[in-house]
Every structure is written in C-alpha cells, then in structure tokens.
Amino acid sequence: MSAGLYFSHPACLEHDPSMLSPAHPDTPERLLAIERALAARWLPGWERREAVPATEAELGLVHSARHVRAIAELCAAGGGAIDADTFVGEASFRAATAAAGAACTMTRALLGGEAAVGFCAVRPSGHHAEPDRAMGFCLFDNVAVAAALAISELGAERVFILDWDVHHGNGTAEAFRSRSDVLFASIHQWPLYPGTGPLEDAGSGAGEGFTINLPVPPGSDERLWLSLLERVVLPAAVSFRPDLVLVSAGFDAHAEDPLAGCRLSTGSFGELARRVRDMAAAAAIPVGVVLEGGYNHRVLAECVRCALVAFGGAGEARPLAPETPITVRAAARVGRYWPL
Numbered sequence: 001m002s003a004g005l006y007f008s009h010p011a012c013l014e015h016d017p018s019m020l021s022p023a024h025p026d027t028p029e030r031l032l033a034i035e036r037a038l039a040a041r042w043l044p045g046w047e048r049r050e051a052v053p054a055t056e057a058e059l060g061l062v063h064s065a066r067h068v069r070a071i072a073e074l075c076a077a078g079g080g081a082i083d084a085d086t087f088v089g090e091a092s093f094r095a096a097t098a099a100a101g102a103a104c105t106m107t108r109a110l111l112g113g114e115a116a117v118g119f120c121a122v123r124p125s126g127h128h129a130e131p132d133r134a135m136g137f138c139l140f141d142n143v144a145v146a147a148a149l150a151i152s153e154l155g156a157e158r159v160f161i162l163d164w165d166v167h168h169g170n171g172t173a174e175a176f177r178s179r180s181d182v183l184f185a186s187i188h189q190w191p192l193y194p195g196t197g198p199l200e201d202a203g204s205g206a207g208e209g210f211t212i213n214l215p216v217p218p219g220s221d222e223r224l225w226l227s228l229l230e231r232v233v234l235p236a237a238v239s240f241r242p243d244l245v246l247v248s249a250g251f252d253a254h255a256e257d258p259l260a261g262c263r264l265s266t267g268s269f270g271e272l273a274r275r276v277r278d279m280a281a282a283a284a285i286p287v288g289v290v291l292e293g294g295y296n297h298r299v300l301a302e303c304v305r306c307a308l309v310a311f312g313g314a315g316e317a318r319p320l321a322p323e324t325p326i327t328v329r330a331a332a333r334v335g336r337y338w339p340l
C-alpha cells in the first residue's frame, strides 16, 4: 500500500480566468508551483495517478442537469463571465470535469482500500459551487460530488467533510444542508466572501445538527483554528462515525495569502492535517484531500507539501493552547447536537 495517492490531470492547467480578467488570482501557476515544489522533492512513498474525468451522471449526484449543461454550453461557445469573480474559457468544462473526476477517482481508490490518504491537485476549486449555480471561481463542487458518490455507489453510509479553506464552503453546505448522512464542518473567516456560514446555521430539516459553521474573525491564528478543530469539530466527527473523511483544503488562511486576513503559518497546516490524520487512523477510515484556495504561489506550494507530509504520517500533533472564548461559544452551540 502506498503512503498516499496523488491525483492530477493536465486539463486542470487549461482553465485560466486571467485570460478574461487579467488580475484574477486563480491562475494555472497555482498548480505549477505545487508541481515544481514536489518535483524538486517528491513525497516519500506517495504514488502519482491521473484522474478520470467525472461523468455527467457523477456531476448529477450534486448538480442539476441544467447547471451542468449551462457550463458546458458557455465553454463550447468560447467562454465568458458567470459573475464578477467567475470566468470560463473554452477549456474550462474539461478542467472542471477533470477536477471533480479526480475527487471521484480518489474516493474510489480510498474506499477500495488502496491507500489511507489521497490528494487531488486540481482546479477549478469546488466548494463555492452550489447545486444549481457556479460562483467564487468554482464550477462544480468536487468534494460534494465525491461525497455523494461515496454514499450512492461506493458503500459508504456516512461521510465527514472538513472545509478548512478560509472562505465558507457555501456550495458544499447547500448540497447537504438537509441530509444527515454527511457531516459538514467549516472553519472560515467572517466577515469575508461569500458571507454565509454563521455559527447559528446548523443545517435544516433532517440535516439539522449535521452542518457545523465556525466563523472566526480576521487576524485569527493557529491557536484558534486548532482549538476549534480539536475541541469542537473532531469530537463531533468521531461521534458521527463516518466511513470516509474528505477535506476541502484551501491554504488561503495563511498569513501571506492575498485574499484574506487570517494568520496561519505554513506549519499550521501540518498541525491541522495531523489532527485529522489521527482521528481517521483511530477510526480506521481513509482521508481524501482536495485542493481549494490558496493564492500566494510560494506559500501554497509549501503548505501543500507540509500538509501532505503530515497526512502521510510524519510528526505528532503539538498540544493545544488554552481554549478561547470563541471556542467556548462554538462548543456550546455545537454541543446541542454532539457530545463534545
């Protein structure tokens, strides 16, 4: 068994919003920076694999046929603007189906017992894409499609999704807001785009309690992020008894990221990863990690390496700092649904 499986697809480099919006931060250079860093020093024991693009049926597990068709047709017509942040070109549909397909290919391999951890180095990212709407650089919700596939076709009964991108994963939250077979937890800066994800929103209907939103103020550092993960999110996830963990792994909560104001360090992502790794190992379930944001190229590449080395088994989680008032308030809210 490999230490980890690394999935990518050349089509993910063909999506380039900067062709229509010159200062756009989501450029192919993001992936190239990751690839360069890993080519210089490959991850010990990790195996590289090419993704299989998602089918329309797989995308249809989360997205409406109307949405999938609209993206396909806009790209086929040469592309254009979807909103003020979201642009597609002729190749973007190919890139987006490759990105969602990578998450599906990885999930099949992980639930097939081929490795304990996988990573998808893909773009466009997915967690802002709602079932019927592209937004926030995202066309299809890669992690949501993989989670839905795991449950509908791969025998998983419950999937835990952790979204540690600095922006709220509104798309994933919407996809599963009334379902009790997916526990979605997001730590995100607020106020910040897209403005959703208040602590009070715990999901709805049969899904009430299965959405955990943990907004943190600008300037929040590792002490708060790790405290929320270890004291609030992971105890709930353990009680949920998932068969699979998926991570929407953005690296834009780093202090040097240009799009947000949190203050994580490169090492913080290793600390986040170690805690998730240890929780999954104790439950003997795999972890699939999918790239979301991260817009400082050098920092992004360093953070990805740091997280993947930790997911692959290196290092032990450092003890936590004392809890903060924000953690106490979050634990009281989430504790209505889960024993923390």
Ligand SMILES: [Zn+2]
Pocket (backbone or CB within 6 Å): 165, 166, 167, 250, 252, 292, 293, 294
């Ligand atoms: Zn983000």
